[in-house]
Amino acid sequence: MAVFIEYLVAALILIGATFALIGSLGLVKLPDFFQRLHGPTKATTLGVGGMILGSILFFTAVERTFQFQEFLVSLFLFITAPASAYIIAKAALHLKIQHNADDSTKKESNDSNTSE
Amino acid sequence: MSEQREHVTLEQDAILTKKKWLPHPFLSVNMLLIWLALNNASMGHFVLGSFLAIGIPYLVQAFWPQAVRIYRPMLLVQYLFLVLVDICKANVIVAIQILGPSKKLKAKFFEVPLDVKDDFTITMLAGTITLTPGTVSAELSPDKKRLLVHGLNVESAEEEIELIKQRYEKPLKEIFECSTRSS
Amino acid sequence: MLDKVIMIASVMLAIALLLSVYRLFRGPSLPDRILALDTLYINAIALIVLLGVLQRSLIFFEAAMLMAVMGFVGTVAVAKYILRGDIIE
Structure with a gap:
């Protein structure tokens, strides 16, 4: 049983690390700001x-101490990630960052933004 | 300047005079739960947390004129699970798109016309769009009618807009804004 | 076995941190740098959570919590600075 949980924790941690790495890779690799x-x-x-889920599982199963605090970290990140993405995107639109997409909507919104 | 300030304080006084207890019951319950999670749940912290959860909304209610009302709690739970599954899917899709050749991606801006009106509902919708498959909400138009969304790989903008409206906006409208309400 | 997995995951996170630092220095525009900082602090939270598991200590979660709160406030403050040219309005 404990071995099974250990494997599960290891899998969750590896999945989390993989996604974090891919996220940063996207930050370097993608060509324009809005894709990044x-x-x-x-x-x-x-x-x-994933990593926090793994550590909750670890502390609950191995150390026998359930901490709800860790949920709060991931909850907080889930709430704040859209907010910070939104405000960074807004700042980028404000500065009129170049991007490859062919569009009229973006220009339009930029005009409305500057006239605001 | 001073006239303006006087005007503001008068207005605030008008709001402050009709203070009521528990202006945001949902917020109070959440505050208590988070307080108990932050500290170790014990009887003392329960009392202190209840005191804060009732006292803080009471003191700051002038800044929050609109209370959040949930009309269909079961649908909210269902919606949260839907979003959670979609987040996992979104991550796999975005990971594949990032690892694949980036030349093939068709990044695009498109605008979603909004049916929801409440600030809170719009916030929820924008947050959901950011967390789910390949889309980030970038800007809300000043009249709160349109939401500018950036998609990482968009085949056709119409399909994406339809998906967002059907999958996310409709349940949110039912949960937080009763369709029969006349606002 | 778990310790080895944590070591591997830490190396992956260190690479992720380096990649975001690259974007932080290189970043052609200001929002790119803010985005890099945002990624940097989130990856640092992940690293701290891993450290907590490795040391079998719960005290690290308080640090992770604090970083989550402060990092968000920092990101919003810098983005606001770009938007308005003023940090506190």
Whole structure:
């Protein structure tokens, strides 16, 4: 039983680390700013989430101490990740960052943003 | 400047005079639960947490005129599970897209017309869009009618808009804004 | 076995940190740098959680919690600075 839980914890931690790594890889690899925004906000949230889930499982099964605090960390990250992504995107639109997409909507919104 | 300030304080006084207990019951329950989770749950912390959960909303209610009302709690739970599953799917999809050739990605902006009106509901919708498959909400138009969304790999903008409206906006509207309400 | 897995995961997270530091220095625009900082603190939280499991100590979660709160406030403050040219309005 304990061995099984250990494997599960190891799997969760590895999954979390993989997603965190892929998120940062996306930050470096993707060509323009708004695409880069996708990597960290998604991959990193699940990355930390998986890792925290693993550690909750570990402390509950091995150390016999259930801590609800750890849920709060991931809950807080899940709430704040969209907010920070939104405000960074807003700042980027404000500065009129170049991007590859062909669109009229973006220009339009930029105009409305500056006239605001 | 001073006139303006006087005006503001008068308005605040008008709100402050009709203070009521428990203006946001949902918020109070959440505050108590988070307080108990932050500290170790004991009787003393329960009392202190209840005191704070009732006292703080009472003191700051002038800043929060709108209370959040949940019309269909069961649907909310269902919705949270839906979002959680979608987050996991989104992560796998985005991971594959990041690892694959980035030239093939069709990144695009598109605008979603909003049916929901409450600030809180719009916030929930924008948060959900950011957390789920390949989309990030970038900006809300000043009149709160349209939400600018950036998709990482969008085949057709119409399909994405339809998906967002059907999958996320409809349940949110039912949960937080009763469709028969006249606001 | 778990300790080895944690070591591997720590190395992966260290690479992730280095990649975000690369974007932080390189980043052609200011929002890129903010995004890199955001990623940096979230990866640091993950590393601290791992350290907590490795040391079998619960005290690290308080640090993780604090970093989650402060990192978010920092990100919003810097983004607001770009938007308005002023940190505290």
